[in-house]
Amino acid sequence: MKIYLVSGFLGSGKTTAIISASKALMAQGLKVGVITNDQGKYLVDTHFMRLNDIPAVEVNGGCFCCNYGDFNQSLEQITQEIKPDVVFAESVGSCADIVATVVKPLMEFKTSHEEDTTLTTFTDARLLKIYLEGGDLPFQDHVIYIFEQQIQEAGILVINKVDLLADDVLGDLLDRTAQHFPEKQVLPLVSLTPESVTPWLESLQNTLQYATAPLKISYKIYGSGEQELAWYDAQLRVESGSKPAVEWVQDFLGLVAQQISEQGIPVGHLKFLLSDGVHHQKFSLVSGDGAPVFVIDRPEEWGQTVELTVNARLEGSQEEIKQLFQSCLTESTDSMKTKVKVLAEESFHPGFPKPTYRFPKI
Ligand SMILES: Nc1nc2c(ncn2[C@@H]2O[C@H](COP(=O)(O)OP(=O)(O)O)[C@@H](O)[C@H]2O)c(=O)[nH]1
Ligand SMILES: [Mg+2]
Structure with a gap:
C-alpha cells in the first residue's frame, strides 16, 4: 500500500488533484482511499469526495500532526475496510512540518502494509509567482511563513493551476523555481481532470521512500501564523417560502462575496457546498481569483429544501468573520x-500546533 501525503497552502488545489488522481487510479482498477483533514468538523471536501464516489474518512478538529493517533486510526480503518492500493492523505492547508511529525513517525512505527510514503506540496502558480518575484502576497508575514515552510519541505513540489498562466510567464516561473529550489523535484500541473494529473501520478510512482530532511522550523512563528487565520464553518437548511430556497442562497452568497471584497479580507479558502439531495454544487474562492462571483447553476431545477455547508478560512479575527456571515444571513x-435553520456553526482560530510526535524533537 502506498501512502501519498498531500500538503500545501489553503486553496492550492489539493482536493481537486486527489479527486482527479483517485478517478484515474480507480479507472485502472486500483483501490483508493482518502483521508481528509481539517481543524473544523463540517467539511465540504469530505462531502465532495464522497459525492465523487471516493471512499473518504476524516480526521477533523485538528491537523494530522497534532492528532497523530486519529490519523493512524483512520489509516487502519481505511486499510481494513477498503484494502486500498493507494491512500491519499490531505493535510489541512495551514499545516507545516509534515516530514518531522507525520512522515517520520509513519516510518518509525511502520507496519507491514506501509510500503512507500511520499510528500507532495501543492502551491498555486499565481501565489508562487508573486512570492518568487518578491511581490506582496495578500497575507501577514507569519502566514506567509507557513506557505514558505510547506514549500521548503516538499518531496515533490507541484506548481498547480498552470493553465492560468501564459506560456512565457510559466517558463519564467519554472526558471525562478529551479533557481530557488535547485534540489527539488518540481512539477507544473493542471489538476482539473483525471487525464491532466497523469504527470503527478507518474512522479508518485517513480518516487520511492521519502528522503528530505525535516524542517528547521520556528513553532513560535508557525503557531502565530496559524492564529492569524480564522475558521468559520456552518451548515444551513433553507426552505422555500414565497421565494425558492436557492434564491435565498444566491442572495446570501452575493452578500458574502460583496462583504469580503469591500472589507478587503484576505481569503485562504472560502468554500460552499450546496445540495438538495439530488443536485450538488461546490463554490470555491481562493486568493488570486479576483472579485468573487458565485452563480448557482440552473436555479429552476433545485428542490424546495436545500442545505448549504460553509467552510471559510480567512485572515482576521474569528469574531469579525463570524459577525460577517451572521449579518449576511x-x-x-x-x-x-425565507426559513433558514442553522444546523451547526462554529468559528475559531486554529490552536497552537503541538505535534503528538516529532522526529527529531525540538
Ligand atoms: N484553473 C485551475 N483551478 C484549479 C486547479 N486545481 C484546483 N483548482 C481550483 O482551486 C480551488 C481550490 O481547490 P481545492 O482543491 O479545493 O484546494 P485545497 O484547499 O488545496 O484542497 C477550486 O476552485 C478548484 O477548482 C487547476 O489545476 N487549475
Ligand atoms: Mg482541500
Whole structure:
C-alpha cells in the first residue's frame, strides 16, 4: 500500500488533484482511499469526495500532526475496510512540518502494509509567482511563513493551476523555481481532470521512500501564523417560502462575496457546498481569483429544501468573520422571508500546533 501525503497552502488545489488522481487510479482498477483533514468538523471536501464516489474518512478538529493517533486510526480503518492500493492523505492547508511529525513517525512505527510514503506540496502558480518575484502576497508575514515552510519541505513540489498562466510567464516561473529550489523535484500541473494529473501520478510512482530532511522550523512563528487565520464553518437548511430556497442562497452568497471584497479580507479558502439531495454544487474562492462571483447553476431545477455547508478560512479575527456571515444571513433572511435553520456553526482560530510526535524533537 502506498501512502501519498498531500500538503500545501489553503486553496492550492489539493482536493481537486486527489479527486482527479483517485478517478484515474480507480479507472485502472486500483483501490483508493482518502483521508481528509481539517481543524473544523463540517467539511465540504469530505462531502465532495464522497459525492465523487471516493471512499473518504476524516480526521477533523485538528491537523494530522497534532492528532497523530486519529490519523493512524483512520489509516487502519481505511486499510481494513477498503484494502486500498493507494491512500491519499490531505493535510489541512495551514499545516507545516509534515516530514518531522507525520512522515517520520509513519516510518518509525511502520507496519507491514506501509510500503512507500511520499510528500507532495501543492502551491498555486499565481501565489508562487508573486512570492518568487518578491511581490506582496495578500497575507501577514507569519502566514506567509507557513506557505514558505510547506514549500521548503516538499518531496515533490507541484506548481498547480498552470493553465492560468501564459506560456512565457510559466517558463519564467519554472526558471525562478529551479533557481530557488535547485534540489527539488518540481512539477507544473493542471489538476482539473483525471487525464491532466497523469504527470503527478507518474512522479508518485517513480518516487520511492521519502528522503528530505525535516524542517528547521520556528513553532513560535508557525503557531502565530496559524492564529492569524480564522475558521468559520456552518451548515444551513433553507426552505422555500414565497421565494425558492436557492434564491435565498444566491442572495446570501452575493452578500458574502460583496462583504469580503469591500472589507478587503484576505481569503485562504472560502468554500460552499450546496445540495438538495439530488443536485450538488461546490463554490470555491481562493486568493488570486479576483472579485468573487458565485452563480448557482440552473436555479429552476433545485428542490424546495436545500442545505448549504460553509467552510471559510480567512485572515482576521474569528469574531469579525463570524459577525460577517451572521449579518449576511440576517440581511438575506429579512429581505427574502425565507426559513433558514442553522444546523451547526462554529468559528475559531486554529490552536497552537503541538505535534503528538516529532522526529527529531525540538
Ligand atoms: N484553473 C485551475 N483551478 C484549479 C486547479 N486545481 C484546483 N483548482 C481550483 O482551486 C480551488 C481550490 O481547490 P481545492 O482543491 O479545493 O484546494 P485545497 O484547499 O488545496 O484542497 C477550486 O476552485 C478548484 O477548482 C487547476 O489545476 N487549475
Ligand atoms: Mg482541500
